[in-house]
Amino acid sequence: xxxxxxxxxxxxxxxxxxxxxxxxxxxxxxxxxxxxxxxxxxxxxxxxxxxxxxxxxxxxxxxxxxxxxxxxxxxxxxxxxxxxxxxxxxxxxxxxxxxxxxxxxxxxxxxxxxxxxxxxxxxxxxxxxxxxxxxxxxxxxxxxxxxxxxxxxxxxxxxxxxxxxxxxxxxxxxxxxxxxxxxxxxxxxxxxxxxxxxxxxxxxxxxxxxxxxxxxxxxxxxxxxxxxxxxxxxxxxxxxxxxxxxxxxxxxxxxxxxxxxxxxxxxxxxxxxxxxxxxxxxxxxxxxxxxxxxxxxxxxxxxxxxxxxxxxxxxxxxxxxxxxxxxxxxxxxxxxxxxxxxxxxxxxxxxxxxxxxxxxxxxxxxxxxxxxxxxxxxxxxxxxxxxxxx
Amino acid sequence: xxxxxxxxxxxxxxxxxxxxxxxxxxxxxxxxxxxxxxxxxxxxxxxxxxxxxxxxxxxxxxxxxxxxxxxxxxxxxxxxxxxxxxxxxxxxxxxxxxxxxxxxxxxxxxxxxxxxxxxxxxxxxxxxxxxxxxxxxxxxxxxxxxxxxxxxxxxxxxxxxxxxxxxxxxxxxxxxxxxxxxxxxxxxxxxxxxxxxxxxxxxxxxxxxxxxxxxxxxxxxxxxxxxxxxxxxxxxxxxxxxxxxxxxxxxxxxxxxxxxxxxxxxxxxxxxxxxxxxxxxxxxxxxxx
Numbered sequence: 001x002x003x004x005x006x007x008x009x010x011x012x013x014x015x016x017x018x019x020x021x022x023x024x025x026x027x028x029x030x031x032x033x034x035x036x037x038x039x040x041x042x043x044x045x046x047x048x049x050x051x052x053x054x055x056x057x058x059x060x061x062x063x064x065x066x067x068x069x070x071x072x073x074x075x076x077x078x079x080x081x082x083x084x085x086x087x088x089x090x091x092x093x094x095x096x097x098x099x100x101x102x103x104x105x106x107x108x109x110x111x112x113x114x115x116x117x118x119x120x121x122x123x124x125x126x127x128x129x130x131x132x133x134x135x136x137x138x139x140x141x142x143x144x145x146x147x148x149x150x151x152x153x154x155x156x157x158x159x160x161x162x163x164x165x166x167x168x169x170x171x172x173x174x175x176x177x178x179x180x181x182x183x184x185x186x187x188x189x190x191x192x193x194x195x196x197x198x199x200x201x202x203x204x205x206x207x208x209x210x211x212x213x214x215x216x217x218x219x220x221x222x223x224x225x226x227x228x229x230x231x232x233x234x235x236x237x238x239x240x241x242x243x244x245x246x247x248x249x250x251x252x253x254x255x256x257x258x259x260x261x262x263x264x265x266x267x268x269x270x271x272x273x274x275x276x277x278x279x280x281x282x283x284x285x286x287x288x289x290x291x292x293x294x295x296x297x298x299x300x301x302x303x304x305x306x307x308x309x310x311x312x313x314x315x316x317x318x319x320x321x322x323x324x325x326x327x328x329x330x331x332x333x334x335x336x337x338x339x340x341x342x343x344x345x346x347x348x349x350x351x352x353x354x355x356x357x358x359x360x361x362x363x364x365x366x367x368x369x370x371x372x373x374x375x376x377x378x379x380x381x382x383x384x385x386x387x388x389x390x
Numbered sequence: 391x392x393x394x395x396x397x398x399x400x401x402x403x404x405x406x407x408x409x410x411x412x413x414x415x416x417x418x419x420x421x422x423x424x425x426x427x428x429x430x431x432x433x434x435x436x437x438x439x440x441x442x443x444x445x446x447x448x449x450x451x452x453x454x455x456x457x458x459x460x461x462x463x464x465x466x467x468x469x470x471x472x473x474x475x476x477x478x479x480x481x482x483x484x485x486x487x488x489x490x491x492x493x494x495x496x497x498x499x500x501x502x503x504x505x506x507x508x509x510x511x512x513x514x515x516x517x518x519x520x521x522x523x524x525x526x527x528x529x530x531x532x533x534x535x536x537x538x539x540x541x542x543x544x545x546x547x548x549x550x551x552x553x554x555x556x557x558x559x560x561x562x563x564x565x566x567x568x569x570x571x572x573x574x575x576x577x578x579x580x581x582x583x584x585x586x587x588x589x590x591x592x593x594x595x596x597x598x599x600x601x602x603x604x605x606x607x608x609x610x611x612x613x614x615x616x617x618x619x620x621x622x623x624x625x626x627x628x629x630x631x632x633x634x635x636x637x638x639x640x641x642x643x644x645x646x647x648x649x650x651x652x653x654x655x656x657x658x659x660x661x662x663x664x665x666x667x668x669x670x671x672x673x674x675x676x677x678x679x
Binding site for chain 1: 393396399400403407503507508509510511512514515518520522527529532602603605607611642643644645646647648650651652654655
């Protein structure tokens with residue numbers, strides 16, 4: 001976290017020096033904020049968020065900066081770690097809003113952090129782009145005034161996934177879930193449970209304290225319930241990978257599926273060969289030609305696995321930047337209004353932009369995009385089917 | 391819900407959890423027992439042990455039985471630099487060591503974040519597969535950990551109880567000045583105890599990374615578990631580590647299996663609180679005079 005902040009500051013100083021040396025290219029600095037899990041079980045998502053935004057900012061900077069109302073802005077990022085929890089996210093939001101004076105914020109990923117940060121960002125009219133499944137992220141006392149959810153939530157994808165299971169796995173009757181005992185488990189998991197029950201499945205749920213690494217006793221407890229499908233639900237990649245690994249190690253032979261999260265590679269990295277056959281919701285197919293430029297840019301700049309949060313937040317950053325161009329202003333109300341009008345805008349890799357949520361949340365601030373079910377085969381996630389959100 | 395297979399599975403899981411907890415706590419209790427140092431950087435050395443094993447075994451392909459001790463030994467010998475620069479200032483200073491070594495932990499962990507980034511990754515298992523006995527499943531990699539924990543515990547106990555250096559360590563633990571007056575080179579003995587303690591931490595960290603996942607921030611939980619185990623068993627007591635590890639491992643397995651995760655956490659921490667109230671020196675520890 002500190003490293004990123006310092007790197008951002010160093011970049012700012014460097015850019016300022018560059019600007020001073022080249023007076024003909026008058027550029028101002030525009031800082032955008034990032035709150036991401038840069039430690040703990042949600043790290044993979046946090047890094048994906050941070051890197052996706054950074055690649056989008058780099059593209060604009062390389063093209064000469066962002067032109068707004070006659071000025072050209074060089075874009076930079078200030079990032080803080082929320083450790084995937086609400087209290088840290090609130091602290092991070094206070095620092096970004098009150099000290100760094102940012103107006104545009106990406107993240108957090110995950111309901112705990114998203115819900116923790118909203119009481120700071122919404123009264124301050126900071127335009128925020130979050131990913132987390134709790135309905136209260138959009139259905140809240142601020143009427144989702146300055147927050148957009150830039151990924152499908154399980155309210156949108158749970159129904160189609162459960163129907164697909166009903167159609168393709170007739171042998172599955174009972175579902176087992178192990179969920180964190182926090183905002184994820186309390187607000188997001190019940191949506192998934194309801195979707196299963198609506199289709200006639202029997203559902204068993206057990207909770208664990210966030211930070212646990214040993215799930216074997218709970219998995220054994222779940223197996224005693226004779227479940228046919230182990231649903232990993234919205235667990236972060238660190239925990240989800242361990243659940244897959246430990247379930248297979250204690251002899252669970254049923255299907256394992258995760259209706260939530262983004263990216264399957266982290267789980268393959270953690271579970272190794274035991275991930276074989278694992279089914280997973282995902283947001284993008286990285287081998288698609290329209291995604292290749294992003295993958296190339298990622299591999300050029302970073303080491304490690306590219307996950308679904310990279311394209312999600314790369315896309316979110318470009319939505320914001322396009323809205324700023326259209327508004328020709330940095331006023332967050334004007335920019336928000338432009339985002340709402342951008343329905344049908346051709347994104348770089350998700351097709352036409354679509355907003356939904358008026359009936360469900362009272363604001364059309366919920367993105368709606370097709371999604372994938374992938375299956376791990378030969379150590380790789382391969383597309384099994386493509387579904388549309390409800 | 392109670393069935394012989396389920397009961398057997400809970401016992402097997404309890405044994406493997408206990409083995410991990412014992413391994414993690416052994417080095418921690420040694421440093422406290424000999425030098426009265428509360429090593430809050432213990433988790434950081436466990437993490438370094440995980441990365442060492444990742445490279446030596448996972449990347450360079452050194453055979454596992456050589457790679458595991460070699461990685462731990464590499465970390466322990468490299469840590470001698472920190473023994474000279476940091477630890478030596480905190481010997482016999484329990485409270486100062488807590489704060490000082492917490493700072494060292496943060497310095498090591500965030501240096502690791504800069505070097506490796508916080509991504510979680512896996513260390514390949516030494517033995518992949520499962521053994522099934524009468525319907526009870528035993529993962530083979532956990533069998534390895536149980537075996538190593540048993541050997542380490544026995545070797546540790548025998549070394550401190552019956553070897554010349556172990557005797558010197560115990561003498562230094564009882565009264566460092568009198569031990570020195572008897573001709574014991576306490577600086578060397580402290581260094582030896584330090585190397586053994588860090589070796590154990592790094593070895594445990596390698597197993598921990600293999601069992602769960604490897605990342606610069608992975609040391610937090612082993613540190614917490616080590617702390618709970620030695621409080622339960624008694625700070626500085628090696629048999630206490632064995633007892634504390636077994637109690638914690640079995641409690642987590644049985645309570646988690648039959649009553650759920652939240653009950654297991656509540657009961658484990660509740661037991662530690664009660665122990666701190668009624669027997670603060672632990673089950674097999676001795677009260678401070």
